[in-house]
Amino acid sequence: MGAGEKPRPFGVMETVPVRARATRQADRRTGRRGDALGARRDLAQAWSSPSWLAASPAAGTTQGSVSVSVNPGSLGAGTCNGTVTISGTSGATGSTIVNVTLTVTAPLPTITQVGSAASYLGAAISPGEIITIFGTSLGPTPFVTLALDSSGKVATTLGGVQVLVAGFLAPMVFASNTQVSAVVPYEVAQLHGSQPVVVRFLGQTSNAIGVQVAPTAPGIFTANASGTGPGAISNQNYSANSPSNPAAKGSTVAIYMTGEGLTSPTLATGSVTTATLPPPQVTPPPLLPVAVLIDGQPAAIAYAGEAPGLVAGVMQVNVVIPAGARTGDLPLVVSVGGTSSQGRVTVSVH
Numbered sequence: 001m002g003a004g005e006k007p008r009p010f011g012v013m014e015t016v017p018v019r020a021r022a023t024r025q026a027d028r029r030t031g032r033r034g035d036a037l038g039a040r041r042d043l044a045q046a047w048s049s050p051s052w053l054a055a056s057p058a059a060g061t062t063q064g065s066v067s068v069s070v071n072p073g074s075l076g077a078g079t080c081n082g083t084v085t086i087s088g089t090s091g092a093t094g095s096t097i098v099n100v101t102l103t104v105t106a107p108l109p110t111i112t113q114v115g116s117a118a119s120y121l122g123a124a125i126s127p128g129e130i131i132t133i134f135g136t137s138l139g140p141t142p143f144v145t146l147a148l149d150s151s152g153k154v155a156t157t158l159g160g161v162q163v164l165v166a167g168f169l170a171p172m173v174f175a176s177n178t179q180v181s182a183v184v185p186y187e188v189a190q191l192h193g194s195q196p197v198v199v200r201f202l203g204q205t206s207n208a209i210g211v212q213v214a215p216t217a218p219g220i221f222t223a224n225a226s227g228t229g230p231g232a233i234s235n236q237n238y239s240a241n242s243p244s245n246p247a248a249k250g251s252t253v254a255i256y257m258t259g260e261g262l263t264s265p266t267l268a269t270g271s272v273t274t275a276t277l278p279p280p281q282v283t284p285p286p287l288l289p290v291a292v293l294i295d296g297q298p299a300a301i302a303y304a305g306e307a308p309g310l311v312a313g314v315m316q317v318n319v320v321i322p323a324g325a326r327t328g329d330l331p332l333v334v335s336v337g338g339t340s341s342q343g344r345v346t347v348s349v350h
């Protein structure tokens with residue numbers, strides 16, 4: 001399927017008989033009716049409406065047939081109606097209308113993997129976690145990104161796509177043909193064990209994938225969105241931390257992650273975080289304790305709370321680079337409630 005194309009079925013062609021009542025005229029000289037051996041035959045023309053419907057040939061002689069073809073490339077899923085009109089020409093009279101009904105269905109969405117949008121690991125999901133779902137025919141081409149609804153929350157329908165976790169509609173962050181991302185509703189905190197994740201697109205529902213619900217499932221976002229390598233980290237001067245732009249020892253960096261679980265106070269599913277609490281804790285912190293290791297050394301936490309201006313479920317952790325840290329790209333691990341983030345994520349230090 002090419003870029004920009006909507007899901008569509010294979011082309012359809014149907015042959016219908018020409019039923020125009022085009023009356024044959026007798027040859028006045030011989031009294032015989034026209035036949036196929038070069039004698040005069042009556043003419044008919046055919047035309048179709050709307051543009052997705054075509055009739056061929058556009059003109060011909062009786063008795064004959066007309067082939068009706070459709071091009072659903074510009075059509076969305078649903079039922080479309082059209083007509084083919086056949087009438088006599090050049091003195092031939094009569095006409096008939098052939099009704100054509102076309103049903104366009106989208107391919108069935110299929111989920112192959114569910115995991116953290118930060119680490120892509122799928123052992124468990126937690127309330128508020130941003131998850132990514134991989135598969136086929138999951139959403140539109142080209143992709144669409146987060147939008148707010150009339151209440152100011154992140155919309156639960158994006159590009160015709162919905163994600164349901166344990167039956168709860170999830171705020172949508174990203175939707176494409178092979179990948180969708182959504183926020184696990186905080187409502188799943190009341191549930192235990194394996195819960196189903198499904199995708200709905202253009203009226204069709206995918207297979208369900210069962211995923212364990214856990215209190216936390218921390219994952220650090222990475223700069224290259226691969227789940228490993230340099231973390232999505234800001235230096236103290238707000239520049240992006242990287243091997244070519246390392247942080248100084250003793251400076252504070254901000255780490256961005258998800259999977260921290262419930263917060264205190266609890267946030268509404270799909271809300272956008274604002275800094276409304278009294279300083280120094282201006283956004284809700286996670287309910288469970290946070291710890292950070294840099295190169296295996298405990299790092300002092302200056303702040304841990306929801307990231308202002310982002311959807312609830314993204315946490316910002318400000319930590320101080322240990323003065324005794326080595327120089328280079330150092331392993332970084334954040335734990336929430338005793339559960340650690342993925343391995344092979346680094347912070348660059350000089």
